[in-house]
Structures are given as C-alpha cells and as structure tokens.
Amino acid sequence: MFYREAGQFKTSYQSDQAVFPIFQDRVFIALWLLLAFVAVPLLANEYLFRAIFIPVIIMALAAIGLNLLVGYCGQVSLGTGAFMAVGAYAAYNFMIRADLNPLICFLLGGLSATCVGVLFGIPSLRIKGFYLAVATLALQFFTDWTFSRIDWFTNYTPSGSIAVQPVEVFGFAFDSPLKKYFLCLFVLVIFTVIAKNIVRGRIGRSWMATRDMDVAAEIIGIRPIYAKLSAFAVSSFYIGVAGALWAYIHLGSWEPLAFDINVSFSVLFMVIIGGLGSIVGGMLGAAFITLLPLLLNQLPVWLGFSMSTAMVSHLEFMIFGALIIFFLAVEPLGLARLWQLAKEKLRLWPFPH
Amino acid sequence: MTITQRTLGSTLLKVDNISLAFGGVKALTDISFEVKEHEILAIIGPNGAGKSSMLNVINGVYHPNNGSVTYKGVQRKQMRPHEAASQGIARTFQNIALFKGMSVLDNIMTGRTLKMKAGFLSQCLYFGRARDEEIEHRLKVEEIIDFLQIQSIRKTPVGRLPYGLQKRVELGRALAAEPELLLLDEPMAGMNIEEKEDMSRFVLDVNDEFGTTIVLIEHDMGVVMDLSDRVVVLDYGKKIGDGTPDEIRNNQEVIDAYLGVSH
Amino acid sequence: MGFFVEVLISGLMAGVLYSLVALGFVLIFKASGVFNFAQGAMVLFAALTFVRLLDILKDTFAPIMLSLLITIVAMVLLAMAVERMVLRPLVNQPGISLFMATLGIAYFLDGFGQTIWGSDIYTLDIGIPKESIFILESVFEGGVLVASEDLIATVVAGLLVVTLAIFFQKTRIGRALRAVADDHQAAQSIGIPLNYIWVIVWTVAGLVALVAGVIWGSKLGVQFSLSLIALKALPVLILGGFESVLGAVIGGLIIGAGEKLSEIYLGPYVGGGIEYWFAYMLALGFLMFRPQGLFGEVHIDRV
Numbered sequence: 001m002f003y004r005e006a007g008q009f010k011t012s013y014q015s016d017q018a019v020f021p022i023f024q025d026r027v028f029i030a031l032w033l034l035l036a037f038v039a040v041p042l043l044a045n046e047y048l049f050r051a052i053f054i055p056v057i058i059m060a061l062a063a064i065g066l067n068l069l070v071g072y073c074g075q076v077s078l079g080t081g082a083f084m085a086v087g088a089y090a091a092y093n094f095m096i097r098a099d100l101n102p103l104i105c106f107l108l109g110g111l112s113a114t115c116v117g118v119l120f121g122i123p124s125l126r127i128k129g130f131y132l133a134v135a136t137l138a139l140q141f142f143t144d145w146t147f148s149r150i151d152w153f154t155n156y157t158p159s160g161s162i163a164v165q166p167v168e169v170f171g172f173a174f175d176s177p178l179k180k181y182f183l184c185l186f187v188l189v190i191f192t193v194i195a196k197n198i199v200r201g202r203i204g205r206s207w208m209a210t211r212d213m214d215v216a217a218e219i220i221g222i223r224p225i226y227a228k229l230s231a232f233a234v235s236s237f238y239i240g241v242a243g244a245l246w247a248y249i250h251l252g253s254w255e256p257l258a259f260d261i262n263v264s265f266s267v268l269f270m271v272i273i274g275g276l277g278s279i280v281g282g283m284l285g286a287a288f289i290t291l292l293p294l295l296l297n298q299l300p301v302w303l304g305f306s307m308s309t310a311m312v313s314h315l316e317f318m319i320f321g322a323l324i325i326f327f328l329a330v331e332p333l334g335l336a337r338l339w340q341l342a343k344e345k346l347r348l349w350p351f352p353h
Numbered sequence: 354m355t356i357t358q359r360t361l362g363s364t365l366l367k368v369d370n371i372s373l374a375f376g377g378v379k380a381l382t383d384i385s386f387e388v389k390e391h392e393i394l395a396i397i398g399p400n401g402a403g404k405s406s407m408l409n410v411i412n413g414v415y416h417p418n419n420g421s422v423t424y425k426g427v428q429r430k431q432m433r434p435h436e437a438a439s440q441g442i443a444r445t446f447q448n449i450a451l452f453k454g455m456s457v458l459d460n461i462m463t464g465r466t467l468k469m470k471a472g473f474l475s476q477c478l479y480f481g482r483a484r485d486e487e488i489e490h491r492l493k494v495e496e497i498i499d500f501l502q503i504q505s506i507r508k509t510p511v512g513r514l515p516y517g518l519q520k521r522v523e524l525g526r527a528l529a530a531e532p533e534l535l536l537l538d539e540p541m542a543g544m545n546i547e548e549k550e551d552m553s554r555f556v557l558d559v560n561d562e563f564g565t566t567i568v569l570i571e572h573d574m575g576v577v578m579d580l581s582d583r584v585v586v587l588d589y590g591k592k593i594g595d596g597t598p599d600e601i602r603n604n605q606e607v608i609d610a611y612l613g614v615s616h
Numbered sequence: 617m618g619f620f621v622e623v624l625i626s627g628l629m630a631g632v633l634y635s636l637v638a639l640g641f642v643l644i645f646k647a648s649g650v651f652n653f654a655q656g657a658m659v660l661f662a663a664l665t666f667v668r669l670l671d672i673l674k675d676t677f678a679p680i681m682l683s684l685l686i687t688i689v690a691m692v693l694l695a696m697a698v699e700r701m702v703l704r705p706l707v708n709q710p711g712i713s714l715f716m717a718t719l720g721i722a723y724f725l726d727g728f729g730q731t732i733w734g735s736d737i738y739t740l741d742i743g744i745p746k747e748s749i750f751i752l753e754s755v756f757e758g759g760v761l762v763a764s765e766d767l768i769a770t771v772v773a774g775l776l777v778v779t780l781a782i783f784f785q786k787t788r789i790g791r792a793l794r795a796v797a798d799d800h801q802a803a804q805s806i807g808i809p810l811n812y813i814w815v816i817v818w819t820v821a822g823l824v825a826l827v828a829g830v831i832w833g834s835k836l837g838v839q840f841s842l843s844l845i846a847l848k849a850l851p852v853l854i855l856g857g858f859e860s861v862l863g864a865v866i867g868g869l870i871i872g873a874g875e876k877l878s879e880i881y882l883g884p885y886v887g888g889g890i891e892y893w894f895a896y897m898l899a900l901g902f903l904m905f906r907p908q909g910l911f912g913e914v915h916i917d918r919v
Contacts (some may be wrong), residue, residue, distance in 0.1 A: 012482070013487075013488045013491045013492070013495075014488055017487060017488070019489070029696060032870055048538070054540055063385065070632035072583045076712055123900065123903060123904060126903070126904055126907070127903050127904075127907050129710075129712050130651055130712055130715045131903055133659070133712075133715070134850050134854060134899065134903065135851065135899075135900055135903050137847070137896065138851075138893070138896035138897060138899055138900040138903075139900070141892060141893045141896050142893045142896065142897060143895050144892070144893075145889055145892050148889075149886070149889055179594075181610030194478070197476060197477055197478060197479035198476055198477055198481075200479070201471075201479065201483055201487060202466060202469045202471065202476065202483075202486075203473070205455070205459055205462060205463050205466070205477055206463070206466060208452060208455055208459070209452050210456055211452075212452035212454050212455065213450050213451075213452060213453075213454055214449075215414070215434075215450070216446070216450035216451075216452070217452075217463070218434045218435055219412060219413075219414065219434045219435075219437070219438060219450075220438055220443070220463060220466060220467075220526065220527075220530060221435050221439055221466050221467040221530070222435070222463070222466055223435050229357045230473075252441050261847075265719070268716075274714060277454065284799055297686075306364065310730075310735060311731065313727075314726075314727040314728075314730045314731045314735070315725045315727060315731070316727065317724065317726050317727030317730075318723070318724050318731065319727075320720070320723050320724075321719075321721060321722065321723030321724025321725070321726075321727065322720065322724055323720070323722040324716060324717065324719060324720030324723070325701070325702050325705075325706075325717050325720040325721065325724075328709070328713050328716060328717050328720070329702070329705035329706050329717070330705070332709065332713065
C-alpha cells in the first residue's frame with residue numbers, strides 16, 4: 001500500500017511526462033542519491049571504493065551506453081571493448097600530445113569513440129540482427145590488432161602497455177579513492193540524466209521505432225540512417241568516456257588486451273541481465289556482474305571450505321552462462337523488470353490482496 | 354449510409370502504366386488511374402490481385418519496373434518512403450505495423466516525428482524547444498486519441514491490445530502526420546459489424562473534417578459501395594474496372610472475376 | 617612456385633579444419649534457425665571428455681572404442697539437456713535472444729567441462745600418423761610437403777560433408793529438419809515433433825563437434841583455446857552462407873588459404889598478425905555486399 005498512485009492526478013502534460021511522475025518514485029530516487037552521495041562516502045573504506053563502487057559506476061556508464069544501442073535501438077553490437085579502447089587510447093594521446101585538461105581529454109576520448117562508432121554503424125544500414133553482431137565482431141578484432149600493432153597509439157613504449165598518473169584538474173588531484181568515486185559518480189549522474197532525456201523524446205522514439213519495425217518507421221518518415229547512426233554515435237560516446245575513465249581511474253595502467261572481446265561480452269551480459277531498454281537496468285546489470293565474482297570468491301571462505309582460483313573462475317563461467325539463459329527465458333526484461341514487479345508488490349503490501 | 358456531395362479538387366495522385374514484377378511473378382501490369390483531392394477511392398479485387406503492391410508502389414516501399422507516379426504535380430519514376438512521408442502520404446498496413454514495444458501514446462507520437470524539429474542538444478537537456486515541442490505535439494496526439502475514443506488505453510503497450518484496437522491505433526498513427534493522402538490497407542479486416550461501423554465513421558469523418566484524400570483496399574462490398582466515390586478493380590495485376598460504385602456493380606467483367614451473382 | 621603451392625595447400629588444410637567446425641553450425645542453423653555460438657565449446661567439451669576418458673580407460677581392452685562410445689552418449693545427453701532447458705523455454709523468442717542464449721551455453725559448457733575434467737593441456741593420440749609426407753611428386757618437382765594428419769583430416773571432412781549432404785536432401789528426417797528451420801509453427805502443425813527433432817540435430821552437431829575436436833585436438837593438443845575456434849568459424853559461415861553445407865566447406869577453404877597466403881605475402885608490410893583479422897574483414901566485405909554468402913538463401917521481408 002505504500003506504492004499507490006491513487007490521488008496523484010496530473011493537471012498538465014508536462015507533469016504527466018515527467019521522468020518520475022509518481023511521488024513514491026521520487027522518494028526512492030532521493031534515497032538512492034542520499035545513499036550515493038552521503039552514506040557511501042561516510043561509511044565505505046578504500047577497498048570497497050576500489051573493488052566495488054568505482055568499477056560498478058564506470059561499467060554502469062558503459063552498460064547504459066550499450067543499452068541505448070542494443071536495448072532501445074535494437075542494433076546488436078559486440079564492439080563495446082573496441083569503443084572503450086578507443087576512448088582510453090584517444091584520451092591518453094590527447095593528454096600526452098596536446099596536454100589538455102584531463103576532463104576535456106575524457107570527453108575527447110568519447111568523441112573519438114563516436115567517430116569510430118559511426119563507422120561501426122555503417123554495416124547496420126544494410127544488415128541486421130545477428131549478422132550485424134558478427135560485423136561488429138570483425139571491427140572489434142581489427143581494433144584489437146590496431147592498438148597492439150601500431151605503436152604510435154602507445155607512444156612507442158617498448159612493452160606495449162601504458163601507465164598513467166592520477167588525474168589532475170587545475171591542480172586538484174583525484175588521487176584518493178574517495179575523490180575518484182565522486183568524480184565517477186558525477187559523470188554517471190549527468191550522463192544518466194541526459195540519456196533519460198534523449199530516450200523520452202523524439203530521438204528515443206525513433207530508436208525504438210527502428211527497433212520494433214524499421215520498415216514501418218521509415219514509412220512514417222524516420223530515416224534509418226539517422227536513427228541507427230545516431231544510436232551508434234551516442235552509445236559509443238558513452239562507452240568511450242567509460243573506457244577513458246576505466247583506464248585512468250580504475251586501472252591506472254593497461255595493455256590492449258584489457259579491452260578485448262571479453263569486455264564486449266561482459267557489458268552485453270550486463271545489458272541483458274539488467275534489462276534491455278531500461279536505463280536503470282544498465283546500472284543493475286553492472287552491479288550484478290561486478291559483484292558476482294567477488295561474491296563467488298568469498299563464498300568458500302564463508303562456507304568454510306577452500307576452492308582454487310581456477311575453480312572459482314570455472315564456476316563463475318557456469319553461473320554466468322546459466323543466468324543468461326535463465327534471464328532470457330524467464331525474464332527477458334531482466335533485473336529492471338524484477339524491480340518493477342517488486343514495486344508492484346508494494347502496492348498491496350502488507351495486505352494480501 | 355448516404356454520402357453527401359463533396360466538392361472534389363484537382364488530381365492529387367496519378368499513376369501511369371505501373372508495372373511491377375518480382376522475379377517471374379507479375380504483381381502489377383500496366384496500371385493507370387488517378388485520384389482527385391478529397392476523394393475516397395477504393396481498390397478492390399481478389400486476393401493476390403496486387404492491391405497491396407499498388408499501395409506499396411505509391412508509398413515507395415516497392416519500386417516499379419515501369420511507369421511513373423505523379424503526386425502533387427511532380428512526376429517520379431519511384432518514390433522513397435520517407436519522401437512520401439514528408440510529402441504528406443500516410444498509410445496503414447494489412448498486418449498491423451505498430452511498434453509493439455511502445456505504448457499507444459508513443460506510437461501515435463512517432464507519427465508526429467516529421468513535425469518535430471528540436472535539435473540534439475535541446476533534447477539532451479529536455480529544455481526549451483524540445484520540451485515545448487513534446488507538449489505541443491502531445492496536445493495534437495490527444496486530439497486524435499479523443500477522436501478515435503481510445504483514451505483509456507493510451508499508456509498500454511500496443512502488443513497487449515486486441516486486434517481491433519490495434520487497427521485503430523495504427524489509424525491514429527497515420528492521422529498524426531496530418532496527411533493529405535491516406536492509404537488504408539484493409540482497415541476493417543477481422544472486425545465485426547459494430548467495429549466496422551466505427552471504423553467507417555472514422556474514415557468518413559477524416560475525409561469530412563480534414564479533407565484528407567483516401568485510397569482504401571477493402572473486401573467488404575457493403576463498406577466499399579457506401580464509402581467510396583470511385584472504385585478501381587484489380588485482377589491478377591491488371592485493372593479490369595474503374596468507375597463509380599454503381600458502374601462497377603454492373604460491370605460484367607468485374608462480376609465474373611470477383612463480385613459474383615446472387616442466385 | 618613450389619613454396620606458393622605449399623603455403624596454399626597448408627592453408628587449404630587449415631581451412632578444412634575450419635569447415636569441420638562450421639559444419640556443426642550449419643547443421644543447427646539449417647534445422648532450427650539458431651546460430652549456435654556454443655559449437656566451439658561443444659568441440660572442446662567433446663574433445664576433453666574423449667581425451668580424459670582415454671586416459672582413465674587406457675588399460676581396458678578397447679580404450680578408443682569405449683571412450684568414443686561414452687563420449688557419444690555424453691553428447692546425446694548434452695543435446696537433450698540443451699533442448700529441455702534452453703530451446704524449449706525460448707521457443708517463441710526472436711533469433712537474437714536464442715543467439716545470446718547459446719552464448720550462455722558456451723560459457724556454461726566451458727566452465728562445466730573444465731570443472732569436471734580440469735584445465736590442463738592434454739595430448740590426444742589415437743594413432744593418427746603424424747609424419748609429413750611428400751605428395752604430388754609427379755606434378756611438382758620434388759613434391760609438396762604436407763602433414764599426414766592434415767591429409768587424413770581432409771578425407772574425414774570430405775566424407776562427413778557427403779554424408780550430411782545426403783542426409784539432408786534424401787532422408788525423411790532431413791526433410792523434417794529443413795521444415796523446422798523454415799517455420800517452427802508450421803512444422804509443428806503438420807505433426808513434426810519439434811523437441812525430438814531438436815535433440816537429433818544437436819546430437820548430430822555434437823558428433824560433428826566430436827570429430828572436429830578429435831582432429832584438432834590431435835593436432836594442437838586439447839586445450840581451452842579450442843573453444844575460440846567458434847570465433848573463427850563465423851567468417852566461414854558468412855562467406856559460405858549459413859544454410860549451406862557446401863558453403864561451409866568452400867568458405868573454410870577460402871578463409872584457410874586466404875589467411876595463410878595473406879600472412880606470408882602481405883604480413884611483412886604491416887607488421888604481421890594479419891591472420892588475426894583477415895577472416896573477419898573478408899566476412900565484413902561479404903556482409904556489406906552479399907550478406908547471404910556464396911551459397912546461402914536470400915531472405916525477403918514482406919511488409
């Protein structure tokens with residue numbers, strides 16, 4: 001009975017079209033923001049920041065980006081790793097060669113990823129579904145190869161891997177986990193708001209129309225080239241920025257393999273498990289996929305027996321695989337839908353009916 | 354139902370010698386007819402006669418092998434779908450082409466796409482022009498929802514609606530574009546008498562209030578005879594009749610091919 | 617000239633091996649319309665099971681036969697499990713969901729196989745001769761050096777292709793499989809037992825995977841990277857067409873030869889590593905200009 005809409009009337013289209021038209025939703029969001037901006041910084045320790053919060057936030061950004069492309073626009077892409085790599089390497093090169101403000105470099109990394117994204121998107125004008133997935137896979141491999149072979153990108157380091165200093169903006173260094181956390185959090189919040197605005201407007205609708213029936217969409221005037229390429233562009237911007245953040249804030253040093261096809265699969269899983277076509281889903285999926293290995297690592301310790309790390313990673317694979325199938329079969333709308341159902345239950349709780 | 358005399362305008366659409374073949378299959382052979390502004394034209398014929406293909410040619414989904422389409426005075430060898438849309442042609446489909454993942458409201462809003470001009474930045478921030486446009490077009494869409502009497506289902510995902518209501522929503526989406534030429538492909542298929550009456554009323558109202566020119570494909574002869582100003586008959590891709598409903602009713606070739614006689 | 621021919625032949629032989637894996641894909645795609653990303657994992661699982669059983673049963677009277685039989689049973693059980701737990705629940709979902717589900721199967725099988733059998737590299741030796749021999753001595757001066765393993769692989773693959781082709785075209789079950797691939801509901805409504813058919817298909821694909829696994833394993837040792845072969849088979853399928861047995865063969869040969877030749881002749885100009893992406897870029901080209909591949913079917917969407 002807590003989640004009732006009864007009595008909440010809307011007197012203007014504007015209020016009806018708000019992102020959170022229901023009062024209780026606004027309460028939830030306020031609580032989450034309070035949690036994120038106040039509770040976590042006060043209560044978390046360094047390990048939690050480094051191992052959980054920062055990676056989850058950055059991956060959530062990537063997952064939201066991929067969801068825009070796959071969930072909202074229906075274009076399957078297995079090139080996420082490549083976009084992150086482009087974002088990371090571009091940011092690095094702008095930092096080293098142009099010596100710009102790091103935040104600008106991250107955005108430029110995103111823009112570089114956008115250019116590549118539009119290129120990746122060109123096949124989508126002729127092919128779709130799983131053939132498109134294969135095409136993006138081709139470009140992913142090609143990008144892998146480019147970054148490992150062409151030394152200019154790594155500034156000719158002999159080892160092929162890059163190490164960076166902590167990010168410094170106008171003399172303020174983001175060197176502690178707490179500061180890194182806040183930086184990522186701000187970026188995520190801003191990008192989430194923008195994503196939400198896009199999907200509820202004309203562009204978002206044209207993406208969803210293209211996803212649902214692209215022939216009909218074209219007939220009502222939605223040009224596939226604009227819809228599809230804009231989805232690739234925006235999506236890869238998000239993923240590129242996420243890549244730059246991942247490299248600079250989370251990893252600190254990386255080599256090309258850090259962004260290979262396994263990353264592409266990871267983010268795709270986040271999107272599927274979290275829920276296709278849902279912004280919240282991206283975040284839930286990112287949290288889930290990041291936390292699961294950690295949980296699995298701790299589980300044997302809690303239960304009192306030991307398991308080799310190899311075994312743990314095998315189990316991880318098995319559980320991921322099983323979960324993908326489970327979600328696709330049982331709840332294709334993922335964790336986001338489960339969250340919605342929970343809210344529906346709240347309409348009645350604690351009453352039985 | 355009686356039709357009041359309307360003043361018809363000049364020729365809005367003219368197709369000349371359209372031929373269309375898929376591989377060896379001749380879908381349309383040398384079809385020519387014209388449609389005047391504000392007119393309601395029905396295309397009838399047995400299944401497989403090429404009626405849907407004809408609409409597809411007008412609207413740019415299929416490109417004819419021969420012939421031309423002249424719309425609003427501009428002659429084209431072939432139309433492109435989004436060009437057709439921006440020129441004011443809208444249509445519905447035989448096998449409903451709605452966006453199943455979106456609500457009724459969103460589906461009809463997509464019909465307004467061409468009229469929404471706000472830029473990307475404005476959309477990202479949902480500020481200024483983008484927000485004003487959303488509200489302005491929402492108003493128009495609500496008018497259509499009122500007209501079609503589907504207020505109670507406006508937030509329902511269309512995939513969940515029964516067939517008859519889906520057809521109505523599809524009509525709504527076509528109307529949202531404020532078209533000058535409306536192509537309806539079997540808009541009453543699968544409906545019972547009451548639903549057909551509702552749909553017929555909508556079609557007539559659209560033609561009356563907005564002056565929209567309508568080309569419709571329909572199998573129900575009662576509807577065709579009552580609604581249309583003129584009828585074109587197709588059979589095996591060829592035109593075998595073109596005239597007022599009364600003329601067609603008495604055309605022997607049409608009777609042999611399609612209408613049949615009552616014994 | 618001799619060198620070119622040697623590179624070509626070794627490329628073609630590698631191609632044959634790709635074709636073997638691609639065949640498994642084609643089977644499942646032809647019969648259920650699903651692209652089975654887990655085919656590579658199946659190859660690995662089959663090979664792993666076989667090689668470990670060989671080791672366990674090596675002192676019995678017929679180790680190879682026994683291991684083979686048990687592995688075949690395992691693949692049948694696998695097919696039944698997949699049908700029951702993946703295909704049936706997902707029967708009405710679009711192709712891309714099924715593809716992602718097979719991704720899930722691949723991950724699961726990967727972890728499962730290694731959980732049971734361990735993750736070391738195992739050598740597989742069932743008596744396939746390994747020495748290199750000279751062939752075509754009458755055509756080329758001194759002959760061309762090839763590995764007998766590869767030669768045997770070619771022969772086996774050829775036999776498999778012919779068998780499968782006959783199976784699909786001529787038998788009743790083959791026809792039923794093609795009907796199912798075309799339209800599940802229509803096939804069901806004329807009485808074709810969908811579930812039974814799927815078990816058959818996946819079993820046959822599993823057996824093809826076993827053959828591929830044994831041959832590859834004998835060549836490279838049985839190890840984790842075998843499952844990455846799935847990624848190599850994709851370009852083969854795009855070139856050949858997803859529904860064509862012949863396409864899988866020809867596609868494999870083209871990719872195999874193309875990879876080797878481009879690596880040797882173009883590699884030095886770009887710093888090597890062309891093998892890594894050559895297949896995929898070729899596939900990309902095909903996707904843009906001839907998505908149905910050389911022998912595949914063109915799909916037309918009716919509005």
